[in-house]
Amino acid sequence: MPFNAQAPFPTTRFRRTRQSPQIRALVQENTLSVGDLIWPVFVRDGENVVEPVQSMPGVNRLSVDKIVDAAREAADLGIPAICLFPYTDASLKTPDSAEAWNPNNLSNRATRAIRDAGIDIAIMSDVALDPYNSDGHDGFVVDGKIINDETVDALVKQAIEQARAGVDIIGPSDMMDGRIGAIRAALEAEGFRDTMLLSYSAKYASAFYGPFRDAVGASGALKGDKTTYQMNPANSDEALRLIERDLSEGADMVMVKPGMPYLDICRRVKDTFAVPTYAYQVSGEYAMIQAAALNGWIDGEKAMLESLMCFKRAGCDGILTYFAPAVARKLQGV
Numbered sequence: 001m002p003f004n005a006q007a008p009f010p011t012t013r014f015r016r017t018r019q020s021p022q023i024r025a026l027v028q029e030n031t032l033s034v035g036d037l038i039w040p041v042f043v044r045d046g047e048n049v050v051e052p053v054q055s056m057p058g059v060n061r062l063s064v065d066k067i068v069d070a071a072r073e074a075a076d077l078g079i080p081a082i083c084l085f086p087y088t089d090a091s092l093k094t095p096d097s098a099e100a101w102n103p104n105n106l107s108n109r110a111t112r113a114i115r116d117a118g119i120d121i122a123i124m125s126d127v128a129l130d131p132y133n134s135d136g137h138d139g140f141v142v143d144g145k146i147i148n149d150e151t152v153d154a155l156v157k158q159a160i161e162q163a164r165a166g167v168d169i170i171g172p173s174d175m176m177d178g179r180i181g182a183i184r185a186a187l188e189a190e191g192f193r194d195t196m197l198l199s200y201s202a203k204y205a206s207a208f209y210g211p212f213r214d215a216v217g218a219s220g221a222l223k224g225d226k227t228t229y230q231m232n233p234a235n236s237d238e239a240l241r242l243i244e245r246d247l248s249e250g251a252d253m254v255m256v257k258p259g260m261p262y263l264d265i266c267r268r269v270k271d272t273f274a275v276p277t278y279a280y281q282v283s284g285e286y287a288m289i290q291a292a293a294l295n296g297w298i299d300g301e302k303a304m305l306e307s308l309m310c311f312k313r314a315g316c317d318g319i320l321t322y323f324a325p326a327v328a329r330k331l332q333g334v
């Protein structure tokens with residue numbers, strides 16, 4: 001870019017193009033639209049249940065019937081996709097995590113219910129064992145270690161049941177090696193040619209997941225931390241290698257997670273690979289904005305919109321955000 005072509009003051013005055021909302025709109029480089037949003041929701045057992053998540057003001061755990069209502073509301077607002085996370089009863093958590101590939105587990109029941117209701121919304125699901133594992137880890141724990149290859153076999157079974165239930169976008173969030181290739185091969189073998197894989201490729205071992213673990217009931221269960229499989233927040237080159245690996249194994253889309261502290265990674269990924277790139281504005285990011293807003297310390301609505309626009313500026317094609325319905329209402333003016 002010819003920066004030396006910039007004339008000095010007063011020939012160049014940057015404030016000329018900031019002088020009114022109309023001119024600012026004309027020179028605006030990026031936009032945030034409803035089509036950029038994926039809405040993560042928490043599913044729980046029961047009927048007609050709307051249960052607030054304490055650490056995420058404004059977010060609820062919903063029973064399957066209420067999830068259908070939420071999906072309908074999201075579709076009406078123009079939100080392209082909903083992402084299901086199950087709050088699994090402690091009695092269903094086992095060392096072998098078998099509930100993960102139960103065709104009738106909560107997540108698969110919710111998927112079928114949304115499909116049966118004929119709602120026009122893409123359904124995304126999470127592949128990882130942590131909602132079902134009594135150790136709270138994304139993989140099997142043997143002698144204190146999270147074992148990779150046996151976990152991948154289980155993740156494949158989990159993913160196939162999700163595809164059977166009607167999931168459009170499978171999101172492996174477990175960070176095991178080799179899972180994208182294994183899931184892609186199994187999907188092809190089972191005839192699921194159109195099922196997409198949005199890989200949580202660059203997922204960091206982050207303190208910002210705290211409220212999510214409360215929301216899915218995994219906080220109490222988790223023994224130790226996830227640093228042997230999730231990434232070190234100090235690393236950036238490694239993220240590119242992971243993205244390249246997952247693309248080579250059949251990922252259609254890739255994700256960086258968390259979001260706001262990792263916008264440099266989003267930009268590097270988009271610039272390097274030019275593939276559909278998503279960021280997850282995680283539970284802790286949501287909780288921080290909401291907590292400050294509820295205290296009157298920041299304008300919550302403005303902070304929400306600014307934070308999401310910044311993902312677009314960083315190169316993301318879309319954002320997973322708990323703010324999705326609130327942003328959609330704001331953008332649609334309803």
Ligand SMILES: NCc1[nH]cc(CCC(=O)O)c1CC(=O)O
Binds near residue numbers: 128173174210212281
């Ligand atoms: N594999 C589980 C999973 N999928 C999404 C999140 C976090 C989402 C959020 O914090 O909003 C996590 C938590 C974790 O890895 O411990």
